[in-house]
Amino acid sequence: MNIPEFQQYKNSGKKLTVVTAYDALFTQIVEQAGLEVILVGDSLGMVVQGHANTLSVTMDDMLYHTRLVARTARQALVIGDMPFMSYQVSVEEGIRHAGQFLQAGAAAVKIEGGRSVVDRVEAMTRFGIPVMGHVGMTPQSVNQFGGYKVKGKMPEEAQSLVEDVKALEQAGVFAVVLECIPALLAKQVTDLLTVPTIGIGAGPHCDGQVLVLYDLLGLYDDFVPKFVKPYGHLKADALQALQRYREEVERGKFPTDHESYH
Ligand code: KIV
Numbered sequence: 001m002n003i004p005e006f007q008q009y010k011n012s013g014k015k016l017t018v019v020t021a022y023d024a025l026f027t028q029i030v031e032q033a034g035l036e037v038i039l040v041g042d043s044l045g046m047v048v049q050g051h052a053n054t055l056s057v058t059m060d061d062m063l064y065h066t067r068l069v070a071r072t073a074r075q076a077l078v079i080g081d082m083p084f085m086s087y088q089v090s091v092e093e094g095i096r097h098a099g100q101f102l103q104a105g106a107a108a109v110k111i112e113g114g115r116s117v118v119d120r121v122e123a124m125t126r127f128g129i130p131v132m133g134h135v136g137m138t139p140q141s142v143n144q145f146g147g148y149k150v151k152g153k154m155p156e157e158a159q160s161l162v163e164d165v166k167a168l169e170q171a172g173v174f175a176v177v178l179e180c181i182p183a184l185l186a187k188q189v190t191d192l193l194t195v196p197t198i199g200i201g202a203g204p205h206c207d208g209q210v211l212v213l214y215d216l217l218g219l220y221d222d223f224v225p226k227f228v229k230p231y232g233h234l235k236a237d238a239l240q241a242l243q244r245y246r247e248e249v250e251r252g253k254f255p256t257d258h259e260s261y262h
Helices: 003-012 025-033 057-072 092-105 115-126 141-144 155-171 184-191 234-250
Strands: 016-020 035-038 078-081 107-109 131-135 177-181 195-200 209-210
Touching: 003 016, 016 177, 025 035, 025 057, 035 057, 057 078, 092 107, 092 115, 115 131, 131 155, 155 177, 155 184, 155 209, 177 184, 184 195
Parallel strands: 016 035, 016 209, 035 078, 078 107, 107 131, 131 177, 177 195, 195 209
Antiparallel strands: none
């Protein structure tokens, strides 16, 4: 999928399904399942690296995982998530780092923030780098928010979010992620914008949805937010497989003749 095709989904009323991936194997599985948009999310800080939040993830980490995904993806639109402090310091640093994502094989980047990042969005898009916005509960600001909380419940906060997305669209984003906001606010924003909205914890009215792959597969259970629906139970399956393997090795039941060379 490319950026104009992404926009076509909204124009034709077809929902977009986005998922994160961080490596070659899962990229292959995601594509075999027919999903067409992959976000190499900085959520890898938690689900791959074991950190409590996304703040420790570096450009090197993100470029490494973006290469693994982009090298494997055949059809999917690969979006690289710009990590904390890779675009906040200056417009120049933001453009340089965004360019590195495209050189690593991503077709677009995602950055968090509203009016505070419009100069970054304008500069990146001016130089041919497609940008996805991300507002609401933006995880890189978790310390300022005092935890992972629903945003936009209060009228002033909702109004501020509306101003943010209008400014982002004006600046040239090709889509906006709405994270953890009330469903009705997400509907208002989705109706207002011409670019697609992609929700995570933002209800059913968005133009598409995104989930962290390990959450939807039931692999990661350190912290399961209300908006996550586990479509699989891979952690339970993995535990069972490993326990059976150990049991069979201990009892001398594995390997059998079948798994041995003669
Ligand atoms: O890092 C990430 O995976 C994300 C999405 C869940 C939106 O930002």
